[in-house]
Amino acid sequence: MAIAKAERLMNLALCLMNTRRPLxxxxxxxxxxxxxxxxxxxxxNRMFERDKDDLRELGLVIEIVDAxxxxxxxxxxxxxxxxxxxxxxxxxxxALTLAARVWQQARLAGAASGALQKLxxxxxxxxEAGYADAESGHSVIEPRIPAHEPAFEPLMLAARxxxxxxxxxxxxxxxxxxxxxxxxxxxxxxxxxxYLAGFDRVRGAGRVFRLSRIxxxxxxxxxxxxxxxxxxxxxxxxxxxxxxxxxxxxARIRLRHGAGYPLRARALSAVAVDGGWDELxxxxxxxxxxxxxxxxxxALVLEPADLRADxxxxxxxxxxxx
Amino acid sequence: MVNAIDQTRRxxxxxxxxxxxxxxxxxxxxxxxxxTEAELIGDLxxxxxxxxxxxxxxxxxIDTDGEHIWWHNPGTADQVTEPLRLxxxxxxxxxxxxxxxxxxxxxxxxxxxxxxxxxxxxxxxxGEAAGASARLSVTFESEGSVFADVDRAIAERRRLWIRYxxxxxxxxxxxxxxxxxxxxxxxxxxxxxxxxxxDRRMFRLDRxxxxxxxxxxxxxxxxxxxxxxxxxxxxxxxxxxxxxxxGPGGRWVAEYYPHDSAExxxxxxxxxxxxxxxxxxxxxxxxxxGADGRITEPRELADSARQAAVSALAAYGEV
Numbered sequence: 100m101a102i103a104k105a106e107r108l109m110n111l112a113l114c115l116m117n118t119r120r121p122l123x124x125x126x127x128x129x130x131x132x133x134x135x136x137x138x139x140x141x142x143x144n145r146m147f148e149r150d151k152d153d154l155r156e157l158g159l160v161i162e163i164v165d166a167x168x169x170x171x172x173x174x175x176x177x178x179x180x181x182x183x184x185x186x187x188x189x190x191x192x193x194a195l196t197l198a199a200r201v202w203q204q205a206r207l208a209g210a211a212s213g214a215l216q217k218l219x220x221x222x223x224x225x226x227e228a229g230y231a232d233a234e235s236g237h238s239v240i241e242p243r244i245p246a247h248e249p250a251f252e253p254l255m256l257a258a259r260x261x262x263x264x265x266x267x268x269x270x271x272x273x274x275x276x277x278x279x280x281x282x283x284x285x286x287x288x289x290x291x292x293x294y295l296a297g298f299d300r301v302r303g304a305g306r307v308f309r310l311s312r313i314x315x316x317x318x319x320x321x322x323x324x325x326x327x328x329x330x331x332x333x334x335x336x337x338x339x340x341x342x343x344x345x346x347x348x349x350a351r352i353r354l355r356h357g358a359g360y361p362l363r364a365r366a367l368s369a370v371a372v373d374g375g376w377d378e379l380x381x382x383x384x385x386x387x388x389x390x391x392x393x394x395x396x397x398a399l400v401l402e403p404a405d406l407r408a409d410x411x412x413x414x415x416x417x418x419x420x421x
Numbered sequence: 422m423v424n425a426i427d428q429t430r431r432x433x434x435x436x437x438x439x440x441x442x443x444x445x446x447x448x449x450x451x452x453x454x455x456x457t458e459a460e461l462i463g464d465l466x467x468x469x470x471x472x473x474x475x476x477x478x479x480x481x482x483i484d485t486d487g488e489h490i491w492w493h494n495p496g497t498a499d500q501v502t503e504p505l506r507l508x509x510x511x512x513x514x515x516x517x518x519x520x521x522x523x524x525x526x527x528x529x530x531x532x533x534x535x536x537x538x539x540x541x542x543x544x545x546x547x548g549e550a551a552g553a554s555a556r557l558s559v560t561f562e563s564e565g566s567v568f569a570d571v572d573r574a575i576a577e578r579r580r581l582w583i584r585y586x587x588x589x590x591x592x593x594x595x596x597x598x599x600x601x602x603x604x605x606x607x608x609x610x611x612x613x614x615x616x617x618x619x620d621r622r623m624f625r626l627d628r629x630x631x632x633x634x635x636x637x638x639x640x641x642x643x644x645x646x647x648x649x650x651x652x653x654x655x656x657x658x659x660x661x662x663x664x665x666x667x668g669p670g671g672r673w674v675a676e677y678y679p680h681d682s683a684e685x686x687x688x689x690x691x692x693x694x695x696x697x698x699x700x701x702x703x704x705x706x707x708x709x710x711g712a713d714g715r716i717t718e719p720r721e722l723a724d725s726a727r728q729a730a731v732s733a734l735a736a737y738g739e740v
Binding site for chain 1: 424425426427428429430431432433434435437438441453454455467468470471472473481503504505506507508509510511512513514515517518519521522525527528529531532535536538539542543545546548550553555556557558559560561562568572575576586588591592593602603604605606607608609628630649669670672673676688689704705706707708709710711712715723726727729730731732733734735736737739
């Protein structure tokens with residue numbers, strides 16, 4: 100039976116960490132049983148490269164040096180791989196225990212528990228007790244970060260390693276997806292949805308993409324970024340303007356008594372008028388027309404005229420449907 | 422299937438951890454590493470096959486009788502037992518989560534400070550591995566004062582009175598609830614036993630118009646905790662089916678509403694089939710879609726949206 104991958108990786112890690120001099124590929128192949136079982140040199144080389152990448156993902160710094168006899172040598176130096184001293188008090192340790200439970204995405208959930216294991220091995224005093232226990236003296240909050248979008252992991256890795264990507268993207272109102280080529284800057288999760296900010300090579304400018312609108316696979320492209328990465332990327336500001344959070348003015352509307360609580364909650368003023376109606380002043384931004392239509396006959400726009408016209412158009416579309 | 426990467430990561434830390442704790446109990450170690458005892462035994466079966474040189478025989482001599490774990494030759498493997506630096510993903514996973522939680526409005530100040538202190542220490546220890554964590558960020562939406570009251574009610578096991586907005590019926594209702602848990606998934610919610618409906622209910626904090634802590638003790642019946650990873654809205658196959666046909670401008674329906682199916686239509690549209698216990702609650706959706714889509718089933722729902730639009734138009738003097 101083939102030797103399990105974890106055993107092979109473990110042996111490679113131990114060999115690289117415990118050598119005082121760089122080891123050649125041949126020496127590593129002779130030392131590790133799983134490699135000795137492979138007869139083809141090509142297959143061994145491919146496996147060795149993959150294993151080295153996997154160990155680097157786990158944090159191991161593997162140096163490649165030219166050894167004296169012309170062979171390439173590999174070593175994971177002790178001083179470069181040691182976790183520096185870290186002292187956390189019980190409260191700080193409890194805070195990290197909570198943080199480690201937050202990810203619902205497999206790769207980052209695994210990374211978070213791996214980080215706790217390394218810290219635990221380094222002597223950080225993590226308690227077994229649950230953070231969310233009523234008696235613990237902590238907030239009882241259970242935070243969860245969802246990341247169900249298939250594009251999340253490849254984009255996270257691309258942003259981390261600064262690799263350009265390409266993907267098909269369907270804009271909110273587009274009939275068809277379009278091919279995009281993007282240099283990813285940052286990912287942000289807001290209201291449970293992930294967004295990517297990056298440099299759009301075709302449009303020659305920064306853009307924000309919603310991950311759920313990426314269709315098909317995200318492909319990594321060779322080469323470097325062509326545009327400078329900004330120091331500060333504000334994904335949220337862009338998304339908020341899509342969501343109609345940025346108000347450009349105020350609107351005067353009427354609401355039936357008792358109706359439209361969310362509109363009332365953001366009203367600048369509200370007074371009762373005749374016939375069971377209230378008159379409100381509310382911030383007017385993108386998307387307000389669609390929202391007001393939801394309230395049907397319980398909401399009436401007085402001004403501005405363009406908002407009133409948009410709402411009437413939308414109501415007509417529904418009245419004449421079917 | 423065993424994830425080889427996670428297992429390797431865990432075994433590297435186990436080696437360091439076990440060396441410091443001769444005779445450690447299997448159960449304790451499994452709990453500390455967040456794995457089952459069977460998984461830990463699996464690791465302990467692999468470790469004796471690992472070492473610095475297979476042919477030299479310098480293997481880890483870690484042994485277990487199923488209850489305790491022993492390391493027989495700690496002297497031979499000095500170098501492998503140092504705690505390892507954090508990988509970029511490891512630092513990112515903890516830092517991004519800790520920063521996100523620290524920004525939750527309503528979180529207890531002591532917790533916020535502990536999170537921020539832990540972040541600072543972690544950044545220092547992670548060094549350059551912490552750099553990439555700036556490329557991910559998460560914001561939870563919450564209502565600070567409501568959060569603090571629910572947090573306190575759960576900790577003190579007290580009943581709450583709330584005035585709560587139901588978007589489905591566009592109305593506020595008053596109810597007494599026994600809070601069970603508080604959680605954030607994008608928005609922040611709490612789950613409670615609702616004494617009005619005598620059922621468990623989910624409440625979104627930004628829809629709580631008013632909240633009061635009561636002196637009465639909270640007394641929810643024992644209920645199975647929900648698996649949050651399965652999504653917040655769990656519909657049942659017995660719920661009535663609603664079919665929505667949208668054009669390209671209405672595709673967002675499939676992003677916001679959990680659905681059974683979303684079938685592509687010619688021209689970039691979608692036919693979305695979803696289930697809801699209360700189809701009337703989707704009248705708002707039908708109105709909102711306007712020219713971007715319409716509800717095709719059930720007929721009564723489509724009719725009620727049309728009726729609502731007709732009477733709204735009448736108020737504008739339009740027919």
